[in-house]
Amino acid sequence: MAQSPVLVDLDAANFEELPCCGVVNEAHSGRCDKNKWLKTYLKKGLRAKVLLGSDGRQCGYIEYLPGEYAWRGVEARGYLFIHCLWTHYKRNQNKGYGGQMIRACVEDAAAAGMDGVAVVAREKPWLASSAIYLKHGFAVVDSAPPDYELLVKKLNPEAANPRFKTGWADRLKKYSTGLTIIRSNQCSHIAKFADEIAQSAEQDYGLKPTIVQIKTHKEAQNAPTPYAVFAVIRDGVILADHQISCTRFHNIMQGRGARPDSV
Incomplete structure (x- = not known):
């Protein structure tokens, strides 16, 4: 009988051997950037866990940290905040692995005396959908355009809910001229997409x-x-608010009337 996958905590001693997001190439620029980011935020209470099967291969990944350090447009102090929840490969889906990782996060939140666990979800790529969190006792407490939901599983019923930031249109004004690419090291896949689009x-x-x-x-x-x-962002309009391929970038640009070799 096959053994159940085991959650392994990443730390400074092992994340070179257990890349968090399935990027195997040690020289990959995004992986190198992510490892530096991990070193910084491990000191701020970040927990990153890789789900390993009996064959030693990754089945999934979850990453969370105290809400005051969240790399999303939220205010979630007092909560553990989930950045990422992934199940690697279709063969590992619908086996309860996502729930296993979520439960580990909730247990960590309880052990740390946190008010609960919060997460941003949507139905598009690069974030898990709300469905898996609703299945495990989370509730939607806020929303943000165009289709983001903020969910929470409360451990302290008296705690104030986390919430999205507001004023999106005002913050967008500073990018009203030309083409802007916003990038970060929080996700190891960003570097490749950002470089190719640029x-x-x-x-x-x-x-x-x-x-x-x-x-x-x-x-x-x-x-x-x-x-x-x-x-x-181009001329104050968001063309993509999550990682996209270069092909998708071309499709968006041409859909807005741009043509290659034209300004």
């Missing part, structure tokens, strides 16, 4: 993008989108 923008559309590197949790919490850690 190169394509300049080579194919004659647009030299402004690169905005989010360096701190405070900057992330005050970014122009709830997801915070990645965005592509």
Whole structure:
């Protein structure tokens, strides 16, 4: 009988051997950036766990930290905040692995005396949908445009709910001219997408993008989108508020009337 997957905590001693997001190449720029980010936020209470099968292969990953350090557009002090919840490969889906990781987070929150666990969810890529959290006792307490939901599983019924930041339109105004790419090191996959889009923008559309590197949790919490850690903005309009491929970037640009080799 196959053994159940085991959750292994990542720390400074093992995250080189257990890459958090399935990026195996040790020289991958995004992986190197993520490891530096991990070292910084492990000191602030971040917990990152890899779910390993009996064959030693990764089945999943979860990452969470105290809400005051969240890299999303939220105010969640007093809660553990989940950044990422992944089940790797379709063969590992619908086996309860997501629930196993969520329960571990809730147990950590209880052990630390936190008010509960909070998370941002949506139905698009790069975030888990609300359904899995609702299944495990979370409730929606806030929403933000265009389709983000903030969910919480309370351990302290008297605690105030976490909430999304507001004023999205005001924060977007500073990106009203030209093409801007917002990026960060919180996700190891961002570097590849951001670099490819920046190169394509300049080579194919004659647009030299402004690169905005989010360096701190405070900057992330005050970014122009709830997801915070990645965005592509042109003349004050959000073209993408999560990681997209270069092909998707081309489709968006051409859908807005741009053509390669034209400004």
